[in-house]
Amino acid sequence: MDLPLHPLIVHLAVVLVPLATILLGLAVFIPRLRDQIGALAAVLALLGIGAFVLAHRSGTELAGLVGVPHEHMRWADPALAVTIVFGSLTAIWYILWLLLRRPSRRSQSGLRTATTTLGLLALASGIAACVFTVLLGHSGGEAVWSNVPTAPSLWRSL
Template sequence: MDSFNGLPLHPLVVHFVVVLIPLSALFAVLGVVWPAARRKLGIITPIVAAVALAFTPIATSAGESLEKKTPPSAVLDRHTELGDQMIYWAAPLFVFAFLWWAFTSEWFRESAWFNDRVPALTHGRAQVAIASTLGVVLVIVAVGAAIWVYRIGDAGARSVWSG
C-alpha cells in the first residue's frame, strides 16, 4: 500500500515519525536531567519511543515507494539515504528509553523478580552506575535522533521544493 485516498502515503505517515522521535527525545532528556519530569513521564517515554520506532519502517517503506514515482535527483537520493538510516537512531532511542525507565523506576527497585535474580544490580552503587551510564547514553542517542530527523526533513523539503 503506497497511497491513502489517492495521496502518497509517505508524507502522511512520515509526520508521525517527525513528531514522535523529537517528542520522545525531549521526554528522554527531561527524564534524565529533571527528576520531577522522570516521575511524571514514567513509562510514557518508552511508549512514545516504541510508537515512533513502529512508524519508522512504515515511513521508510512508503518513501521508497514514492521515490519510484519521482524523478531522480541527488537531493532525493540524499533524503532517501538519510531516511534509511533513521531506524539506527529510532531503535536505540526506544531501547535506552526503556532501560532507563526500568533502572530508575520504583517498579524496578521493588520488583521481586529482579531482586531475586540480580540483586546486585537493583541497589547501591551498581544501580547508580548503570542508571548514570544509561542516562548519558540515552541523552546522546536522543539528541542524535532529533538531529537525524531534522537532517532527513531538510533533505526531503529540499527535494520537493528544489526539484
C-alpha cells in the same frame, strides 16, 4: 483519496522523536519527574521507531513511483538506525528505572550507575536522532519543493 502514505507518516516521526527526546531529558535530569513522564518518553520513543519504519518503507515505495531523491535517501538508513537505538535505549532505561524504584534494589549502587549511564546514552542517541530527523526532513523538503516557484518569482511572473 489516493494520497501516498509517506508524506503523511513522516510527520508522525518528526513529532514523536523530538518530543520523546525532550521528555527523556526532563526525566533523566529531574528525578521527581521520572515517575510522571519516564513511561511516556519510553512509549513515544518506541512509537517513533514504528513511525520511522513505516516512513522508511513507504518512502522506498514512493521512490519507485516518482523517482529516487538521492540526497534524501542517503539520510534515511542512518536516521532509522539511530532512532531504533534511541527507542531501545529509552525503553531499557525505563525498565531499569522501574527496577531501581523497588525498595529492595534502591541500595544497589551498580544498578543506580547503570540506570544513570543508560539514561545519558539514551539522551545522546535521542539528540542524534533529532539531528538525523532534521537532516532527513530538510532533504525531503528540498526534494519536494525545489522546483516550486517562490513567492517573489510568482509576483514577477504576474
